[in-house]
Amino acid sequence: MSTFVIGYYALLIGASCLAAYYKQRNIFILIFSLTLASFVMGIIGGVPALRFVTTAAGILALAAGTSYAFREFLIIITPEGVAKELRTAPLTASFGMFVIFTYAIAGIFAPVIAPHGEAEVISSAFAPADENMLLGADQLGRDMFSRIIYGARNSVGLALLATMLAFVMGALAGLLAATKGGWFDQFMGRFADVIMSVPSLIFSLLMLSIFGTNLGVIVIVVAIIYAPRVFRLTRAVAGNVVVMDYIEAAKLRGEGTWYLIRKEILPNSTAPLIAEFGLEFCFVFLLIAGLSFLGLGIQPPTADWGSMVRENATLISFGEMTPLIPAAAIALLTVAVNFVVDWMLFRSSGLKEM
Amino acid sequence: MVPKKDVLLRVTDLRIEGYSDEKWTEIVHGVNLTLHKGEVLGLIGESGAGKSTIGLAAMGFARDGCRISGGSIEFDGMELTTTPESDLRALRGSRIAYVAQSAAASFNPAHKIIDQHTEAPIQYRISKRVEAQEDAMQLYERLRLPNPSEIGFRYPHQVSGGQLQRAMTAMAMACRPDLIIFDEPTTALDVTTQIEVLAAIRDIVDQFNTAAIYITHDLAVVAQMADTIKVLLKGEEVEEAPTAQMLDAPKEDYTKSLWAVRSFKRPQKHRPTGADALPIVSVQGIDAAYGKTKVLDDVSFDVYPGMTVAVVGESGSGKSTTARCITGLLPPTKGKILFKGEELPAKYTDRSKDQLRQAQMIYQMADTALNPKIRISDIIGRPAQFYGGLHGAKLKNRVDELLDLIELDPSKFYNRYPPELSGGQKQRVGIARALAADPAFIICDEVTSALDQLVAEGILKLLDRLQQEFNLAYMFITHDLATVRSIADEVVVMQRGKVVEQGPKDEMFTPPHHPYTDLLLSSVPEMDPNWLTTLLEERGTDSIGEAAKV
Numbered sequence: 001m002s003t004f005v006i007g008y009y010a011l012l013i014g015a016s017c018l019a020a021y022y023k024q025r026n027i028f029i030l031i032f033s034l035t036l037a038s039f040v041m042g043i044i045g046g047v048p049a050l051r052f053v054t055t056a057a058g059i060l061a062l063a064a065g066t067s068y069a070f071r072e073f074l075i076i077i078t079p080e081g082v083a084k085e086l087r088t089a090p091l092t093a094s095f096g097m098f099v100i101f102t103y104a105i106a107g108i109f110a111p112v113i114a115p116h117g118e119a120e121v122i123s124s125a126f127a128p129a130d131e132n133m134l135l136g137a138d139q140l141g142r143d144m145f146s147r148i149i150y151g152a153r154n155s156v157g158l159a160l161l162a163t164m165l166a167f168v169m170g171a172l173a174g175l176l177a178a179t180k181g182g183w184f185d186q187f188m189g190r191f192a193d194v195i196m197s198v199p200s201l202i203f204s205l206l207m208l209s210i211f212g213t214n215l216g217v218i219v220i221v222v223a224i225i226y227a228p229r230v231f232r233l234t235r236a237v238a239g240n241v242v243v244m245d246y247i248e249a250a251k252l253r254g255e256g257t258w259y260l261i262r263k264e265i266l267p268n269s270t271a272p273l274i275a276e277f278g279l280e281f282c283f284v285f286l287l288i289a290g291l292s293f294l295g296l297g298i299q300p301p302t303a304d305w306g307s308m309v310r311e312n313a314t315l316i317s318f319g320e321m322t323p324l325i326p327a328a329a330i331a332l333l334t335v336a337v338n339f340v341v342d343w344m345l346f347r348s349s350g351l352k353e354m
Numbered sequence: 355m356v357p358k359k360d361v362l363l364r365v366t367d368l369r370i371e372g373y374s375d376e377k378w379t380e381i382v383h384g385v386n387l388t389l390h391k392g393e394v395l396g397l398i399g400e401s402g403a404g405k406s407t408i409g410l411a412a413m414g415f416a417r418d419g420c421r422i423s424g425g426s427i428e429f430d431g432m433e434l435t436t437t438p439e440s441d442l443r444a445l446r447g448s449r450i451a452y453v454a455q456s457a458a459a460s461f462n463p464a465h466k467i468i469d470q471h472t473e474a475p476i477q478y479r480i481s482k483r484v485e486a487q488e489d490a491m492q493l494y495e496r497l498r499l500p501n502p503s504e505i506g507f508r509y510p511h512q513v514s515g516g517q518l519q520r521a522m523t524a525m526a527m528a529c530r531p532d533l534i535i536f537d538e539p540t541t542a543l544d545v546t547t548q549i550e551v552l553a554a555i556r557d558i559v560d561q562f563n564t565a566a567i568y569i570t571h572d573l574a575v576v577a578q579m580a581d582t583i584k585v586l587l588k589g590e591e592v593e594e595a596p597t598a599q600m601l602d603a604p605k606e607d608y609t610k611s612l613w614a615v616r617s618f619k620r621p622q623k624h625r626p627t628g629a630d631a632l633p634i635v636s637v638q639g640i641d642a643a644y645g646k647t648k649v650l651d652d653v654s655f656d657v658y659p660g661m662t663v664a665v666v667g668e669s670g671s672g673k674s675t676t677a678r679c680i681t682g683l684l685p686p687t688k689g690k691i692l693f694k695g696e697e698l699p700a701k702y703t704d705r706s707k708d709q710l711r712q713a714q715m716i717y718q719m720a721d722t723a724l725n726p727k728i729r730i731s732d733i734i735g736r737p738a739q740f741y742g743g744l745h746g747a748k749l750k751n752r753v754d755e756l757l758d759l760i761e762l763d764p765s766k767f768y769n770r771y772p773p774e775l776s777g778g779q780k781q782r783v784g785i786a787r788a789l790a791a792d793p794a795f796i797i798c799d800e801v802t803s804a805l806d807q808l809v810a811e812g813i814l815k816l817l818d819r820l821q822q823e824f825n826l827a828y829m830f831i832t833h834d835l836a837t838v839r840s841i842a843d844e845v846v847v848m849q850r851g852k853v854v855e856q857g858p859k860d861e862m863f864t865p866p867h868h869p870y871t872d873l874l875l876s877s878v879p880e881m882d883p884n885w886l887t888t889l890l891e892e893r894g895t896d897s898i899g900e901a902a903k904v
Contacts, residue, residue, distance in 0.1 A: 245723040249787070252681055252702055253740060254710045267727035 005042065008050050012038065067095035089343055096339030103333055107153040114146035119301035126315060126322075136322055139311050144322060147303040148329060154298055155305045156333070158219065159285040165223035166284070167277060170230025175261045175269075177231070178238035189235070192228035200225045200287065208296045218297060222287060226280055233276050237269040271344070278341030282334045289330055305330050362430055362532055362565045363389040363412060369424035370407055370416060370589075382407055382589040384425065391532065392563040396580030396597070398570060398612070400806040401777065404589040405569045409535045412567060413450045414442045430532065447474040451526035455538040457518040461510035467518075468506030471525045480529055493524040496561070497554040515669075516547030520554050527558055534559070534566045540575060544668040544833055545877040552578055552879075553890055571806055573612060574879030577601055578886040585609050597883050611808065613881075618811050620818050622859050623843045625658050632695050634659045634795050634827045635680065635713070640689035642672075642679050649675050650686070651851045655844075657795065660821065662828040664842035664859075666835065666874065672851040673831045677797045680829070681715060693795075711741045714788035718800035720780035724772040730757075730783055731768045737790040756786045760816060778809035785816065795827045802837055814841055835878045839863065847871050 012035040019028035034053075041049045071094035075083045089097075106113060115132075116122055120142060127137040135144035173192075177185040195203075207221040241247065242265065250264050291297035292306030300307065305326035312323035370382035382404045389395050397405045407420065414434030416422050427434040429450065434442065446452070454460040462470060472486035481489065487506070494502035497520045510518055519539055526534050536555065540548040556579060559566050568579045576583055576597075583600045585592040585608070593606050604610050625631065633656035642650035650672050657663045665673045678684040680691055682702030691698045693712065699705050717723035724733055735753045738744045744752055754764040760782040772780055781801060788796050798817065802810035818841060820826060832838060838845060838859070845862040847855045847870065855868040867875065876889060 244725075245717045245719065246725040248683065249715065249717070249723060252683070252710060252715060253737060253791070254702075254705075254707050255740070263728070264725055268725065 002047060005047060005050060008054065009035070009038070063095055064091055067091045067098055070094050070098040070101075085347070088347065092339040093343035096336035096343075099332060099336035100340065103152050103156060103336075106149050107156055110149050110153045114143075114149040116143040116146040118142070118147050118150035118303040120146075126312075126320075135325060138308065138322070139314070142301075144308075144325065147308060148305070148326060150303040151305045151308060151326060151329070154302055155285065155288065155292075155330075158215065158298065159281060159288050162219045162222040162288065163226070163277065163281045163284045165219060166226035166280065167230050167273075169223060170227035171234045171273060173227070174231040174234025175238050175265060176257070178235050178242050179257055179260055179265065185235075188231065192231045195224065195228045201290065204287065204291060205294070205296060208291070213296050213299060215298070218288065218291070222284055225287070226284055230273075230276065230280065234269065234273065237272050238265050241265045241268045271347070275341050275345045278337050278344070282337055285330065285334065360391050361388060362391045362393075363387070364428045365408075365412065365425065366428075367425035368408065368411060368422070368427065370404070370411060371421055371423045373419045373421075378421070378423070380423065380589070381420070382411075385586070385589070385591050387412075387584065389533070389565050389567065391565055393582065394559060394566045394568055394580045396568045396570065396576035396583040397586060398573060398576050398583060399586035399592075400571065400808060402588070403586040405571075405586055406537050407589075408586070409537055409567055409569050410452075412533070412535060413446050413452060415446070444478070447531075448478045448480070448529040449531050450533045450535070451529070451531040453519075453522050453526050453534060453536045453539050455541055457522040457539075458510065458515060460522065461518065463510050466507055466509055467513070467521050467525075471506060471521070471528055474525075475528050478529060486528070490524065490528065493527055493558075494521070496558060497521075497524050498550070499524075514547075516543055516550055519543060519547075519551050523551070523555055523558065527562065527564075530562060530564075532565060534564055536566060536568045536570075538570050541570065541572070545835070545879075546668055546873060548575070548879070549877050549886070549889070552886060555579065556886070572879065573807075574881050574885075577881055577883045578879060585612070601881055601883065618814060618840045620841060623661055624858065625661070625844075631658065633657055633692070634694055635829070636692040636695075637676070637680065638690050638692065640676075640679055640686035640691065642675055642684055642686045644684075649851050650679065652689070653848070653851070653853055654689075655846050655853065655856055657827045657829055659794065659827050660825040661843045662821065662830050662841055663844045663846060664830045664832060664838040665846045665848060666832060666838055667848035668833065668874075670850075671848040673833075673848055674799060675851070676848070677715070677799055677829065677831060680797065681713065707741065711737075711791045712793050713795045713797070714791050714793040715797045715799065716781075716784050716788050716801050719804055720772075720777060720784050723784050724780055724787075726771060726773050728771070729768075730770050730772070730775075733772070733783060734786045734790050737787060741791050752790070756790055759789065759820065760786045762786075776809075777805055778812060781805060781809075781813055782816065785813075785820070789820065789824075793826070795829070797829045797831070799831045800833070801830075803832065803834060810837075817841070835875060847874065 012031060016028055016031040016035060019031055038050060038053060041053065045052075068091060071086060071089055071091070074094070074097070075086050078086060086094075115134075121140055122143055123133060123137040123141040125137065125139050125141050127133065127141060129136040133143045133145065135148070138144050138147065173188050177188045203225060204221050207224075208217060211217045211221075242260075247260065247264055250260055255264075288297050289304075289306030289309075292304045293310045295307070295310070297306055298304035300311075308326040309323050312326075315322050316324075365385065365387040367384045367386060368382055369380055369384055371378040372381045373379075385404070385408055387395070387408070397408065399405050407417070410417060411422055411427060412429075414422075414427060414429075414437060422435055425435070429445070432445075434445075437445075461467065468487055468490050471490045472483060475481045475486040475489070476483055480486075490506055491502050494505055499505050499517055499520055505513060505517070505521070513521065523536075523539070539555065540551050543551060552575065555566075558564070566579075568576060570576050580597050582594060583597050584594040585600075585604075585606070587608055592608050593600075593604070595605075600609070601613075604613055635657040637653060637655050639652050639654050640650055641648065641652060653672070653676055655663065655665075665676065667673050675684065679686045682698070682700065682705055685700035691700075693709065698709060702710065731750075731753050734756050735744075735749050738752045738756075739749055742752070753768070757764040757767055762779060762782055767775075767779075767783075772783065775783065784801075801817075802813050805813065814837065817828065821828060830837070830842060842859045845856065845859050846853055847862070847868065849870050854870050855862065862871065863875070865872075876892075879885060882888075
């Protein structure tokens with residue numbers, strides 16, 4: 001038995017005893033069941049299994065610590081009102097915010113951070129990682145790390161743009177439909193149904209093959225695909241608001257539609273819309289990544305996470321995890337955004353976790 | 355007086371805390387309560403007095419965000435504060451039952467009434483389905499629900515509000531509990547329906563010798579129901595006494611002020627006479643319909659400047675629809691509406707800005723009438739800005755002036771949002787918003803019915819003062835005849851979309867009445883504890899139980 005194994009069990013048992021002594025029931029149960037599970041894992045998997053558990057726990061603790069520190073940091077630098085809201089954020093949400101923050105920094109300062117250009121060939125194809133290339137080279141010998149950094153800018157930026165466009169179109173149509181009602185509502189509703197009835201991937205493939213694959217077309221096509229969902233949500237939320245007496249009061253005052261939408265309805269429907277923005281952003285992001293993977297999205301040599309997965313896919317057969325890195329970047333961002341969205345939903349709706 | 359019987363429920367030094375602003379605050383400060391078998395205790399107080407919280411605590415239950423922090427609740431020898439949740443669950447529904455304020459919101463709309471009724475007896479294995487259903491029908495019969503053998507097989511939305519409330523009382527009786535907690539069971543009902551429910555409740559409580567806690571803010575109602583009355587204020591007991599004694603000789607000042615609320619009365623004004631007397635609003639023979647259903651039939655009345663016309667009737671009588679016609683939200687199918695002698699366009703979208711400005715509206719539910727995301731200053735300031743074109747400092751002065759008028763401190767309320775205000779304060783803001791337009795005519799749609807009596811009285815006084823100050827004309831929609839007595843000059847009685855009687859208030863309140871007016875007037879609960887008994891005798895249905903036995 002190595003010192004590592006002895007230390008491992010000693011730490012766990014010591015921690016569980018402490019938890020039990022201080023009557024921390026939940027913590028005790030967590031640690032002690034981990035100890036018991038480790039006995040079984042240690043017997044089956046040996047020392048490597050225990051090392052894996054240690055590493056995982058370490059990473060988890062690191063993430064939690066970072067999230068905690070980041071939240072405290074945000075509380076200190078933000079003004080009073082925002083800080084009060086931030087105090088209610090769970091660690092998952094601040095982890096999400098931290099990840100988004102990191103991605104934003106990477107995207108904005110990509111040329112400064114990345115050691116090489118995104119299209120610069122500096123090595124042989126699939127060269128392994130060395131001190132010059134943090135993550136090795138891709139199928140043409142370009143630096144993987146630099147491309148990931150540039151990818152943050154391209155993929156995320158594009159997705160953000162498309163989501164915003166979808167929101168402007170969908171929310172405006174939804175608010176108008178809810179306020180006006182009647183035939184306009186019917187027309188917009190059926191129009192949205194028509195768009196939604198076409199499978200999104202097929203629709204975008206069709207549009208992109210007709211209009212060509214430049215960035216503007218991608219943004220517009222993706223925005224059109226996602227706008228109906230936003231439309232539906234906005235119409236439903238605004239539909240609950242327009243029946244309120246204060247809307248009637250404003251109408252009787254003689255206010256115009258634009259005032260009603262801007263001042264009376266929109267402030268009462270922002271919370272679910274913001275939450276929806278986060279969710280839609282993930283879907284848009286995945287759709288663009290999917291399009292890029294199929295070769296119809298962002299065109300080479302521009303770095304993009306979706307196409308990077310495709311281009312390096314062959315490497316998976318050789319047991320390398322390089323193609324999984326951009327995939328992991330996509331997954332991490334999606335998870336992070338959802339963490340933040342969950343927190344916002346919780347706050348806006350008083351949604352209670354049992 | 356109730357003879358001394360076994361103590362069923364004894365609450366001592368009950369303390370309950372509520373969670374808000376990230377800390378626990380005590381909301382019930384040590385209340386004591388003793389209830390004997392078969393006794394009815396009335397709990398009264400304003401909203402926020404902790405009535406419902408105490409009522410729920412009697413079941414050993416605390417709402418989300420509340421916790422019982424001290425004291426003991428002893429039910430039939432069982433200490434509820436320490437009983438495990440699973441045992442409490444077995445107790446609730448079988449031995450302690452709860453009747454909520456809104457039956458419509460408490461019944462599950464997806465299940466038939468009788469299925470919900472029999473759920474508890476079947477689950478607690480008290481009886482089999484068939485027996486439980488038969489029992490339910492008998493209870494329905496006792497509560498004088500029409501078609502007792504069939505009504506249970508309807509869905510909740512297929513029966514009327516009063517019937518549903520009675521069905522809920524029947525449901526509470528399903529397991530023959532020892533204690534029923536009635537939480538404002540008649541507050542949402544019309545006076546005429548309220549009587550049926552009150553009589554039903556009283557009768558069934560008598561027959562099964564059930565103890566009850568009756569929570570309400572209506573003194574006249576509690577006088578009919580309770581043996582003992584306990585007055586609460588801000589989570590503390592003010593006083594407790596047997597009903598008759600409490601009504602005749604309240605000891606505490608607060609109780610006296612509650613009793614005195616209904617005494618507000620202002621002198622009645624009369625129509626101006628002479629050729630130049632022009633009604634500010636004249637409704638002339640309007641018909642209106644929702645789709646194909648006709649809801650208004652030839653409604654006519656006049657409102658003169660500086661006068662208050664009260665429009666009374668049960669729900670569904672077309673009071674609010676008339677208001678919608680006047681405001682132009684629902685164009686009438688026939689007839690016309692004159693404003694200062696000129697005909698108003700039927701639809702509000704066709705009216706001029708000035709026509710819209712002159713007629714304002716105050717709503718029943720201040721919660722939904724004020725946008726929760728807009729500051730008070732903007733809510734009040736918008737009409738002044740919209741109609742008067744005020745900006746900057748002038749606008750701020752105007753808002754301050756309006757806040758002063760409604761007796762809210764401008765420095766405190768200027769920047770606040772509606773959810774931070776109490777019900778009465780919100781209603782005042784609603785009034786200020788109407789005033790900001792500088793109107794000549796205001797429609798008040800049940801403006802006091804969602805408020806406590808003390809607060810409502812304040813609102814009525816405010817409205818009266820404003821009327822004198824600005825010579826406003828009010829159309830006052832209400833189902834509460836006490837309000838009519840205190841502020842109306844003229845009364846319009848509506849039933850099923852028709853005006854059945856109208857005239858000056860003094861004439862309306864002196865016989866002879868139209869039969870419907872008579873029914874409405876006699877249905878208003880009075881402070882006399884024997885009022886309900888006398889009334890039922892007069893109407894020839896002295897006891898519901900006896901009627902059911904036939």
